Amino acid sequence: MALSPSTAPSLTSFRALAFDIFGTLVDEPKGLASALEPLTSQLPEGHEAKTSSAALSAALNKHEAIIERQHPKMLKEDTLFGAYNALAKEWGLEAHEKDAKALGEAYGKFPAFPDTVQALKKLGTHYKLIPISNCSEKQIEDIVTGALKGIDFSAVLTAEAIGSFKPSLNNFEYLLKELHKMGVKKEELLIVAQGVGSDHVPAKQIGIHSAWISRGRPESEKGYEGIGKQNEGKVGFGWRWNSMGEMARDVELAFSS
Numbered sequence: 001m002a003l004s005p006s007t008a009p010s011l012t013s014f015r016a017l018a019f020d021i022f023g024t025l026v027d028e029p030k031g032l033a034s035a036l037e038p039l040t041s042q043l044p045e046g047h048e049a050k051t052s053s054a055a056l057s058a059a060l061n062k063h064e065a066i067i068e069r070q071h072p073k074m075l076k077e078d079t080l081f082g083a084y085n086a087l088a089k090e091w092g093l094e095a096h097e098k099d100a101k102a103l104g105e106a107y108g109k110f111p112a113f114p115d116t117v118q119a120l121k122k123l124g125t126h127y128k129l130i131p132i133s134n135c136s137e138k139q140i141e142d143i144v145t146g147a148l149k150g151i152d153f154s155a156v157l158t159a160e161a162i163g164s165f166k167p168s169l170n171n172f173e174y175l176l177k178e179l180h181k182m183g184v185k186k187e188e189l190l191i192v193a194q195g196v197g198s199d200h201v202p203a204k205q206i207g208i209h210s211a212w213i214s215r216g217r218p219e220s221e222k223g224y225e226g227i228g229k230q231n232e233g234k235v236g237f238g239w240r241w242n243s244m245g246e247m248a249r250d251v252e253l254a255f256s257s
Helices: 029-037 051-068 078-089 097-107 116-121 137-144 169-181 195-206 244-256
Strands: 016-019 128-133 189-193 210-215 239-241
Touching: 016 137, 029 051, 029 097, 051 078, 051 116, 078 097, 078 137, 116 244, 128 137, 128 169, 137 195, 169 195, 189 195, 210 244
Parallel strands: 016 128, 016 189, 189 210, 210 239
Antiparallel strands: none
16 A cells, blocks of 8 residues: 555556565465574573564574675675575574585575466566575576466566665666666666665665565564664655555555546
């Protein structure tokens, strides 16, 4: 839904949607719960990472973000390998190389949210669809031929191809250049993402419209990258939907009216 209906552009004014993949289209919390089980199984009962997928994601992402800033050209598989080992060290747990390596391989095989594929098919009748992700070329290949099989994407942009990780503005400038080649203007693009720091903060910095897919996460959930105090005044998304399915519903209504 539009947060300010009187001032928000019409959904029919956009020609392209750029999506974050993990957490927006693909169920990252569910995938991580399985991939990090070798670590979480060693934690005591009642530990927040065993009871909250948000806390588990935040714990890993904290370490991965540090590695990404230090090594912007590193493959996603390698940042995850380092983050896995750093998290194990933080928690005082035993980490095995095979499990750390398996995390990066698992990312490309995470399942889509139940509403994702059908929603993308509907949205694809109205817009160009462009994922822009911090994953590697190998991971994106696994995703578009697996969880997102059958979706007609106009382009697929990865951190490996771009040479940096979101939230670097370089990634979004790269996106705009690719859209220019397609004849799509900046004001005709809508960023659609669950990640606040990774997508919505840079979207506002560079002046791109954005929509938040909250995926049912309350803003105050502990450990989760919500739009809390750390992002106060830094985001400017004009729409908020709980799911891709809800967004597709409203888009269909907008184009039919």
